[in-house]
Amino acid sequence: MKHFLLVILLAILIHQGCFHIDVEAGNGFIRTRGVHFFLNGNPYYANGFNAYWLMYVASDPSQRSKVSTAFHQAATHGLTVARTWAFSDGGYRPLQYSPGSYNEQMFKGLDFVIAEARRYGIKLILSLANNYDSFGGKKQYVNWARNQGRYLPSDDDFFRHPVVKGYFKNHIKTVLNRYNSFTGIHYKDDPTIMAWELMNEPRCTSDQSGSTIQSIDRNHLLEAGLEGFYGQSTPQRKNLNPGIEIGTDFISNNRIPGIDFATVHSYPDQWTPHGPLYPKPCTQSLWAQFDTSFGESVHAYSVKTDFVNSVFVGSALLDMYMKVGEIEQGCTVFHEMPTRNVVSWTAIITGLVHAGYSKEGLVYFSEMWRSKVVCDSYTFAIALKACADSGSNEFFFSGQFHHDHVFKMWTVISAAMVFQELTRRDTVSWSTIIAGYSQEGYAEEAFEYLSWMRREGPKPNEFTLASVLSVCGNMAILEQGKQLHAHVLHVGLEETAMVRSSLVNMYSKCGSLKEASKIFDEAENDDIVSWTAMINGYAEHGCSQEAIDFHAGLVDLGFHYFNSMSNEYQICPSKEHYGCMIDLLCRAGRLSEAESMIKSMPFQKDDVVWSTLLRACRVHGDVDCGRRTAEKILELDPNCAATHITLANMYAAKGRWDEAANARKLMKVKGIIKEPGWSWIKVKDRVSAFMSRDQSHPQGEDIYSMLDLLVSKAQKPVLEIDPLLDDANH
Incomplete structure (x- = not known):
């Protein structure tokens, strides 16, 4: 689609009749003066x-x-x-x-x-x-x-x-x-x-x-x-x-009175739709070359004025030379740049790959990684293309790169573009694209790619199926999850730990606790992911005693692993390991132990661990521990709405109305407003989101009429809860 490939090149329209307003500096609005942008009286780029x-x-x-x-x-x-x-x-x-x-x-x-x-x-x-x-x-x-x-x-x-x-x-x-x-x-x-x-x-x-x-x-x-x-x-x-x-007519149309500046959109792949994903079409090359002499003049001027030392100017010059095929000149600009950012690194990698120097592009990508410059999704996309072109797919899955980096930094849009141009698609590439869609919540696309893989690609493995099962659970789409479970049984992957834990997680999140428990009980070897999924399932659906019973065994197992890290393997537990243990203790109701571990952990006590304990205090009704915990959080973030509301809820649940009122009054004094929670429902393959008292739906009047009818027919009275007593995390 055009939207994904749009490149905006902003340029003041060189036309003396352009609309112009003289304004006082400092009002924050962008203005034009001659052929420049200005912000608060200063040049704006x-x-x-x-x-x-x-x-x-x-x-x-x-x-x-x-x-x-x-x-x-x-x-x-x-x-x-x-x-x-x-x-x-x-x-x-x-x-x-x-x-x-x-x-x-x-x-x-x-x-x-x-x-x-x-x-x-x-x-x-x-x-x-x-x-x-x-x-x-x-x-x-x-x-x-x-x-x-x-x-x-x-x-x-x-x-x-x-x-x-x-x-x-x-x-x-x-x-x-x-x-x-x-x-x-x-x-x-x-x-x-x-x-x-x-x-x-x-x-x-x-x-x-x-x-x-x-x-x-x-x-x-x-x-x-x-x-x-x-x-x-x-x-x-x-x-x-x-x-x-x-x-x-770009020139005459932009001379219409009132137009302040012009934009240029570049779509090389749209203009040559039958070419490769990243073509170097003659149209764009000619277009750029037409003004290369002007670009060289700008380069000379930037050297004379020292503007060339700006990372923005240097990156623009580098990009210009690469796009017109002046690879050697572009590399020279890059190596002379005193500082480089993600734009300059991406420009040289892209220029090399487009010019057919894929392996050289990967060398620069490795150097970029070692320089600790944070890559973006486009950098990853062009590096993946270089892997495909040079037959070096193992580059991304070697020791220096991990799947989580790819998932976090490689957007699904870039992923799909690159994937569809791969000449060799193995199980890793199929599983990666499916996992990417699944982790971003695109269930329909994940299923489409899975179906495509079953038709034309290698057999899905446990990683592929676990990814799609995960999105079924997160989106609560039970029917599709059941169909996938049937496929798992057909291919014989139901005993693998990854698939089994994903099945437990999927059925638990979809509310089918009986089926989740059956899969968990039939497992020959328990793993921590399945334990956690089963516990969360019980807790989320109101089976608190079952969740606590499960946790009692899991906490002991967790401490065994935690202690063995330092005692047997000489590995110092990280902050994340402490966080996991604190979470285990909180879920099992062992709040005093959790509080002690937070205080004794050799790391900075951030709001994440304290918030974990606060939520547990609310669940288990420990108001005193909750008050101490809330004070710690508010020291770090005085205006945290969730903390104020959770504390008020805890006081109210114990009938301590004066303290609950004081907590709410403090929120008003500070001007803290809780963002309303949202829910969603799927009807006939269409998902609608709504909030309490929401009237934005086009059929809102009919919906409320039906709700009134249901309330009038209900045998039990319906109570309206004070919004301030709603769970802070709703």
């Missing part, structure tokens, strides 16, 4: 990335950590701008159900994205519509008008028909005037937003929508969203376009 999915993912509160992680990694690598969608029209989980009717849950997702970007110091470019059908696009707007009886023969009537244009202008007004539920700032007044983008890759442009934006918002920049193809204004350059008729 955009170094960005594209992530169309941010709002969509953030609309599910349980997935918001992925957005935070993306921004954290971007900020760590020096990125300053992110481009993302501010649209999703019609279809599944839309932002806009129909003209003027909006999904509040999705809008809150966009609110969160802007708030997190603000927290990590990243500016946003928000695109307002799509030229393509994905997420609705212009076609959805035209269909809305058609449903109202309008005769519109072409989807391009989006740009012409007054009704459709009115729909889009109303969407623009809604987004710009949106009040952010997290920051309390209207979008049009938020300096976190760098610019509005009229449309993702339009095939026609109009200044009317731009005028609508400027009539509401004079704070933010505006760009058109064009790809960068030459048109009639520069006919001598049209031969540099890919061999498709685009119908746009």
